[in-house]
Amino acid sequence: MLRVKKFQSFFIIILLAFALTSCFSRYLISEKQVRRHYAKKDIRPEIQIIKNDTLSLCIASVGNDTLPMLLLIHGAPGSLWGYMNLMDDQDLQNHFHIVSVDRVGYGKSRLKMKKKRKYVTSIETQARALLPVFTLNHSDQKVIVLGRSxxxxxxxxxxxxxxEKVKELIMVSPVIDPDKEKFYWFSKWGRNSLVQLFLPGDFNTATAEKYSHSDELKKLLPVWQNLHVPTTVIQGGNDWIADPSNLDFARKNIKSKRSQYIFLNNAGHMITFTHLNMIKEMLLRSQLFKEKITAVDISNE
Structure with a gap:
């Protein structure tokens, strides 16, 4: 009888792990899927590892590094390959040095800590770990930073x-309100140590982030008050991961006078996929305008 109960418990754990993996499989892209995706493409992003004594950061880049940088930061779970559609776009390639990065704890990106911690859940630590990416660009122009979820x-x-290094901040489907962190029926099971044994590592990292996220967002409150770079916030009305009221939080707390807020009533969470053309137009508009002005000869006027 005891053996039967152990078998039932094991079966339930496997079933839960399968259900959890299925829920977020769209955000987890395997190396096999990447190879298949780029098998017949002429242009494939270049993979690079930034290393120092404490950091190992994996990035994928496409486009000439003398063009202005477009830096892409993924959510949780996620990876740098979650922005393949942006990296593959020829118009964007022609105007930007596109860099997509695996955040620490995802893919091959790691951070050595003085204190041994399994996951890096600090927003500030995650942010500081990305700063070396700026050194990859040689355009002497400011960077557009796009972060999702x-x-x-x-x-x-x-x-x-x-x-001083940033031209514009774009936040798509942001999870920024500390009082609106969403939890689901499977959230607590994602913290079970036995269930975690059968889950992808990136999923376990995302779970650790989720349970510390509200506290981390509270630490971020002063940032919104002092954010003065041009900022765009885009939110979907049918987003089941980021509560649509996150847009209201942004309106209330971001003090930048150069900010805009876009609400897409019928959009879900993956706006960078469903509204690619809109994102493209937004990214290209200021760059094309700058190139047009630069091309005008005013020396004889």
Whole structure:
């Protein structure tokens, strides 16, 4: 009888692990899927590892590094490959040095800590770990930073650390309101140590972030008050991960006079996929305008 109960418990654990993995499989892209995706493409992003004594940061880049940088920061769970559609876009490639990065704890990105911690849940630590990415660009132009979901507050914190290097901050489907953190029926099971044995490592990292996220967002409150770079916040009305009221939080707390807020009534969480053309137009508009002005010869006027 005891053996039967152990078998039942084991079966339930496997079933839960399978259910949890299925829920977020769209955000987890395997190396096999990446190879298949780029098998017949002429241009594939270049993979690079930034290393120092404490950091190992994996990035994928496409486009000439003398063009202005477009830095892409993923959510949780997620990876740098979650922005393949942006990296693959020829128009964007022609105008930007596109860099997508694995945040520490995801993919091959790691951070050595003085105190041994299994997961890096600090928004500030995550943000500071991304700063070396700026050295990859040789355009002498400011960077556009785009963060999605859990990557949005990390992007905002990073921008606050080096505002002089940033042209614009774009937050898509942001999870930034500490009072609106969503939990689901499966959230507590994701913390079960036995269940975690059968889950992808990135999923376990995302779970650790989720249970510390509200407290981390409270630490971020002063950042919004002092955010003065041009900022765009985009939110979908049918988003089941980021509560649509996150847009209201942004309106209330972001003090930048150069901010805009876009609410897409019927959009879900994955706006960078469902509204790619809108994102493209937004990114290209200021860059194309700058190139047009630069091309005008005013020397004889």
């Amino acid at each position: 859990y990557g949005a507050p990390i992007a905002a914190k990073m921008v606050s650390l080096v505002p």
